[in-house]
Amino acid sequence: MTISVLIVEDEPEFLQRFAQAVLGDPSLRLLGAVSTGAAALAILAASAPDVLMVDLGLPDMNGVDLIREAARRCPACDAMVVTMFGDDGHVLSSIEAGATGYLLKDAMPQQISQCIHELRAGGSPISPSIARRVLARFQQRATAPPQAPVKLPRDEQVQLSERETEILKLVAKGLAFQQVGEVLEISQHTVVAHVKKIYHKLAVHSRGEAVYEAGQLGLL
């Protein structure tokens, strides 16, 4: 079964580069390669891609909003944000909006398709700096004063499990997934699966936070 991919990238060079990478892999199907958010939304309205590849600097809208919209419309879709260095704050915002992976802009075509496959197979990439930020986000929530006037539903009061925290700490030290797996005596595949779960938690978490903040502002 092929994986359908929608690419949203405003720079033609990279749009073409990413499209070539997808087209070069027979197990991938290019659903569309567009350069605006509006076009992406139009395609999303008609069909649901398996993987959405988004550059954040779109001319007509913020890529983060597009990711959020995509996550809302097709929860089964894996959104992947394109980043130049992998450590900018936008990656974290994208994950909070629902992205489960990221792709370095200078990745080789083979790496691109590999990344898509891994993502579909249930594993998410993570860099030490993202791991640090994710940890910080959860810790910040944990230490915030527990005075929410709006009671969050139980499933939205998410916390990282001990195992997840351990994984993030090891990644933050710069250990590769394989080494993380060795330290924790689990497979590399399980490690990346954990990372994806962590991303989901962060998204849910930030949704809960948005609800919490809306409650604070009297919007709910």
Added chain:
Amino acid sequence: MRPDSSACCSSRGIVRALAAGWGPLGWLLAACLLTGCAADESNTALVQAPQRAQVLLSAEAALPDAAAPWQQTGVPDWRPGERAVWYRVTFDVPPVWRESWAVYLPYLYGGGAIVLNGSTIEHIGSLSSGQWVRWERPHLVVFPDALLRAGGNVLLLRAEASPIGNSPRLAPLLIGERSALQRAFAARYFAVTALPQLTAIACAVAAVFMFFIYWRRRSEVLYGLFGLAVAMWGVRTMHFVIEALPAPWWPAWRTLYFASTGGFIVALMLFTMRMAGQVHRRVEAVVLAYWALGPLVYVFTRSQDWLSRVWIGGFVPVGMALGAFAVVAAWRRRSVANIALAVSVVIGVLCGVHDYLLAIGSETMRAWLPQWTAQRLFLLHHGANLLLLVMGAVLAGRFLGALREVELANRTLESRVAARERELATSYRQLADLQRAQAAAEERALLVRDLHDGLGSVLFTSLARAERGDMAGGDVAQMLRECIAEMRLVFEATPPDERDFAGVFGSFRFRWQQLLQAQGIRSEWAIELPPGSIEMAPHNALQVLRVLQEALTNALKHARATSIRVSIARAGDTWCLAVEDDGDGIAAAGDAPREGRGIGNMERRAQRIGGELSVDSGGRGTRVTLRIPTSVTHHAAAAG
């Protein structure tokens, strides 16, 4: 019916009597009375002030008759030495009188009896009745209408001896309608009886209060001395309140009188001197000894006369000196308090001298002021009260002044502290701003230099090569990847949220691990870097990472290594960062000199952060070691 002339004469009599009795105050009163008289002449009562009397030197208690050996005498009459004497005064009463008549006696110190037309109308207790008396009070004895006759009347007065001599036996008495005498009686009664009562009570209260203050604050000697003065004055004044005593108590009472009189003067003197800031121990000791002398002499000799004349007289120069001292002190430091104190001390001393002369029955005084002397009004009651009031006011003023000073000092201190705090806060802020600005400038300068050295040099070299046509497409891509790696390195080394080298190194390791893996090179990472163990300024971290990156790049590009080991370990005061590979050593690669591998560059970077670089390379394998002292890493702002 009384003639008009008599009325005029009578009102003059009152005026004279009052003026004689009250001095300036009396004149004021008299003036009021005169205006009253002018306004209401018809109501003026009859008052007679007999100037002549007869005296009978007889201690007999029986009423003497007209045939007894009476002698002519004047009013007042001095009879020192006699036990008891009789006086005979005649006066005329008009045929019709509107109200009761009475006799007003300013004093009858030894007690006795008053007899009108042969009938005793008043008995006043005397020494002979088993008690010691000293009646300070005036007497107003109303004549029973039945005994009074129109025309001539005879008033007999038995005057007993007083235990304290030197006073007229017969006071300047007044006879007339009761209402006309009432005012003079009331005025004197207030002056010699009510006022001392009030004074005694006020002194007791003030003394307790002052002693309490002194008890709690021993350094406030002035309060203690003031308390002593008030207490002494109160005790002394009690002698004018308690006029009759059982005979056995008299000597002790009298001793107390002398002690308190002297004590008052001594306390006053010490107070005035200390107030002026003068402490003369010797003078004080002499005066205190003199004070103690009086009561002691009295206890042993019972010589009242000696004490009253000589010992109390000895205080007159003391008082004079005190007055002079107070005046000089006030002259030197002219403050309201000092001037008021000086004036009241002088008034007090004058009153004291006056009373002294009055008490010893000074012949001179009698000759100069016969009427005034006969009234026997002791002025020290008023003078001392004034003095004590002024002293109290001065102390209160000092107390308020001290409070004000404390408040002022507190305010000054508070404002100074606040101002200092503001200054400190400002300078801290300025300092912090300055440091921030300096740190930012330094950081910027270092990063710019780094961009220059790193990205800049690669780009310029590549540009030169490309323009020379010496660069194939693959080379350009390789060059650009190097540039991107360079940028990544900068981003890794300068994360906005991290100063811990462990975190910075994590990103570096993560990237290089992937890179090496993609190249099929085995890598081993032996990192002993607990979180928080190295805190480093971003530019220093960048230098370290650059050295490591250079070493790794060399291993990758030039040495053709198959396995790389990266290690970080602490050895004593040094952090040891090493990159080892199993590729061609520098010596083996004949075509690649040291500089070609950027070793000089690495050494310079190591020096910049106070570290040192060593390269061990033989034919096979290379080990690049960077040693940084821990002190450099702890002090983040190492000099570039």
